[in-house]
Amino acid sequence: MYPKRLAILVAGGPAPGINSVIGAATIRAILSGAEVIGIKDGFKWLMEGNISNIIPLSIDSVSRIHFRGGSYLGIARENPTKNKKHLENTISSLLRLNVDKLITIGGDDTCYSAYKVEQVANGRIQVAHVPKTIDNDLDLPHGIPTFGYQTARHIGVEIVKNIMTDARTTSRWYFVVTMGRKAGHLALGTGKSAGATLTLIPEEFPEEKVSLGHMVDTLVGAIIKRISYGRQDGVAIIAEGLIDKLDPHAFDTLVNIEKDAHDNLRFAEINFGEILKYHVQQRLKQFGIKTTIVAKNIGYELRCADPIPFDMEYTRDLGYMAAKFLFDGGNGALISMQDNRFVPMYFKDILDPETNKMKVRMVDTESEAYKIAHRYMIRLNKDDFDDPHELAKYAATAGLTLEEFEKQFKYLVNGKSISHKQAKKKEDEKKENKTVDAK
Numbered sequence: 240m241y242p243k244r245l246a247i248l249v250a251g252g253p254a255p256g257i258n259s260v261i262g263a264a265t266i267r268a269i270l271s272g273a274e275v276i277g278i279k280d281g282f283k284w285l286m287e288g289n290i291s292n293i294i295p296l297s298i299d300s301v302s303r304i305h306f307r308g309g310s311y312l313g314i315a316r317e318n319p320t321k322n323k324k325h326l327e328n329t330i331s332s333l334l335r336l337n338v339d340k341l342i343t344i345g346g347d348d349t350c351y352s353a354y355k356v357e358q359v360a361n362g363r364i365q366v367a368h369v370p371k372t373i374d375n376d377l378d379l380p381h382g383i384p385t386f387g388y389q390t391a392r393h394i395g396v397e398i399v400k401n402i403m404t405d406a407r408t409t410s411r412w413y414f415v416v417t418m419g420r421k422a423g424h425l426a427l428g429t430g431k432s433a434g435a436t437l438t439l440i441p442e443e444f445p446e447e448k449v450s451l452g453h454m455v456d457t458l459v460g461a462i463i464k465r466i467s468y469g470r471q472d473g474v475a476i477i478a479e480g481l482i483d484k485l486d487p488h489a490f491d492t493l494v495n496i497e498k499d500a501h502d503n504l505r506f507a508e509i510n511f512g513e514i515l516k517y518h519v520q521q522r523l524k525q526f527g528i529k530t531t532i533v534a535k536n537i538g539y540e541l542r543c544a545d546p547i548p549f550d551m552e553y554t555r556d557l558g559y560m561a562a563k564f565l566f567d568g569g570n571g572a573l574i575s576m577q578d579n580r581f582v583p584m585y586f587k588d589i590l591d592p593e594t595n596k597m598k599v600r601m602v603d604t605e606s607e608a609y610k611i612a613h614r615y616m617i618r619l620n621k622d623d624f625d626d627p628h629e630l631a632k633y634a635a636t637a638g639l640t641l642e643e644f645e646k647q648f649k650y651l652v653n654g655k656s657i658s659h660k661q662a663k664k665k666e667d668e669k670k671e672n673k674t675v676d677a678k
């Protein structure tokens with residue numbers, strides 16, 4: 240009779256602090272008298288029935304891994320829930336390894352996989368999930384950050400600080416696209432902390448879909464305003480989640496864009512920064528303005544960074560409590576720390592039955608925190624159009640009359656998401672209708 244084991248696996252994308260969870264959970268489990276193994280590469284091998292890709296974990300082997308980024312166990316996005324046989328193989332593989340307790344580390348997709356493993360195992364395997372994502376978009380209570388976010392923001396700010404210095408030195412603009420599949424937390428947190436010229440996030444566009452022209456005009460308006468203040472440089476932080484908000488036809492010319500194992504579009508396949516750069520430069524040409532723009536993506540530089548002390552401490556707490564929860568008889572829950580106390584969040588209560596995922600936490604654009612960030616941005620706002628002196632500066636920079644400038648850009652601040660082209664088309668249609676009526 241072999242001793243029962245605790246297994247730990249990591250799935251999804253990397254985030255700073257993964258190794259801290261692995262280390263703390265391993266030490267806590269061993270001190271409870273258990274044997275601990277690490278499963279390599281998430282569910283990848285288990286779902287194929289392969290049980291040879293494991294690592295025995297000991298206190299000596301994990302006691303200092305919390306200082307380092309990446310994943311001691313590797314990582315993979317393979318999804319065992321898309322195929323019934325793969326899910327059955329996963330359970331069978333764990334049982335063959337004498338695993339009766341499982342800790343998964345991952346995002347909302349991994350959370351659902353953990354939930355299905357717990358369900359199908361039907362009491363034979365206890366499961367706890369530790370949530371991670373640098374996107375900070377899992378709906379944890381009280382605004383608690385997801386682990387890895389604070390480190391990612393910290394490293395992101397260091398990168399953006401240097402880019403801002405380069406922008407000013409070379410009199411150019413940078414469009415910095417940050418990771419964030421749905422929400423703009425990482426973009427806003429980075430842009431606000433660094434004092435970037437402006438930040439664009441999906442949440443500022445309440446409409447379901449937004450035209451590419453609207454986003455382009457927002458950036459063009461900011462550049463015109465900045466030039467009118469005597470500055471040729473700037474840094475715009477742009478959340479990649481804006482891709483999801485775009486009109487479906489915006490990428491008609493792009494084909495064969497890959498999706499991952501969880502059917503999420505691989506945003507890295509779309510060079511969003513370059514697309515915006517091209518259209519912004521074309522729009523600026525209409526006003527006789529030539530600006531050097533550099534598009535840059537940041538995200539991969541952040542995911543495997545060594546965790547800062549906040550995330551080291553936070554994730555060691557999560558790893559410890561994940562193991563303790565299971566050895567105390569717990570099962571089927573996400574591990575959370577709230578007000579420095581452990582609170583299990585059970586799968587059945589937090590997973591949306593329609594999407595099979597946790598609710599996405601979006602940036603609250605009505606919050607004071609967002610309004611402060613927005614107020615410090617250099618971009619066209621309502622006050623600009625209410626002040627004829629300011630408006631005259633911007634119109635002169637663009638080589639337009641006040642009326643023409645308002646006609647092309649005022650829609651950005653009146654809550655209507657239509658581009659200047661759409662506005663002109665509507666106006667032409669009105670004129671045409673009037674002509675028909677007159678006849």
